[in-house]
Amino acid sequence: MAAEIERKFVLDAPPxxxxxxxxxxxxxxxxxxxxxxxxRLRRRGERAFLTIKGGGGRRRVEQELELDQTRFDELWPxxxxxxxxxxxxxxxxxxxxxFEVDVYEEELAGLVVAEVEFPDDAAADAxxxxxxxxxxxxxxxxxxxxxxxxxxRPD
Numbered sequence: 234m235a236a237e238i239e240r241k242f243v244l245d246a247p248p249x250x251x252x253x254x255x256x257x258x259x260x261x262x263x264x265x266x267x268x269x270x271x272x273r274l275r276r277r278g279e280r281a282f283l284t285i286k287g288g289g290g291r292r293r294v295e296q297e298l299e300l301d302q303t304r305f306d307e308l309w310p311x312x313x314x315x316x317x318x319x320x321x322x323x324x325x326x327x328x329x330x331x332f333e334v335d336v337y338e339e340e341l342a343g344l345v346v347a348e349v350e351f352p353d354d355a356a357a358d359a360x361x362x363x364x365x366x367x368x369x370x371x372x373x374x375x376x377x378x379x380x381x382x383x384x385x386r387p388d
Contacts, residue, residue, distance in 0.1 A: 237293050237294070237350065238291055238352075240362075241347070241369070241370050241371045242347045242362060243376065244334070247345050254334075258319075259277050259317075259320070260276045260317075261273055261274065261318075262309060262316040263379055263382055264312060269287055271284075274300075281301070282299055283300050285297075289372075289374060290372045291371045315379075317337065318341075320338065321333055321335050330356075332366075333349075337381075346376070347366055375387040
């Protein structure tokens with residue numbers, strides 16, 4: 234399985250000029266959660282996916298399979314009570330990296346989170362966060378999307 238290496242930050246507010254960057258809506262719901270293993274459905278723009286993730290912190294394994302809309306629509310009701318809605322903006326970052334800035338909606342309105350994905354652990358270690366990124370929450374399980382879907386925003 235592919236490994237995902239990322240760091241996650243909670244922002245005080247969306248960065249200036251965010252609307253100048255490409256974005257798409259995301260609806261995400263969880264079919265199964267068992268410790269650090271999750272099975273989720275995600276509609277990103279017009280595309281739909283089933284994703285299996287395992288692990289915690291900044292390194293996780295991930296397998297993503299594209300679904301047709303019919304299959305997604307059949308499975309979506311099974312995620313009731315375990316969903317998030319957000320708009321994801323893709324913002325260029327130093328060293329050819331990308332910031333994925335998520336502005337949450339509905340029950341999580343007002344929450345803004347940024348993630349940076351890295352090619353390897355050395356790049357993740359070397360990354361010096363810009364001030365606007367705010368507080369790092371990479372290793373805090375309360376800020377994982379599955380926890381947000383189940384429990385809402387941490388205090």
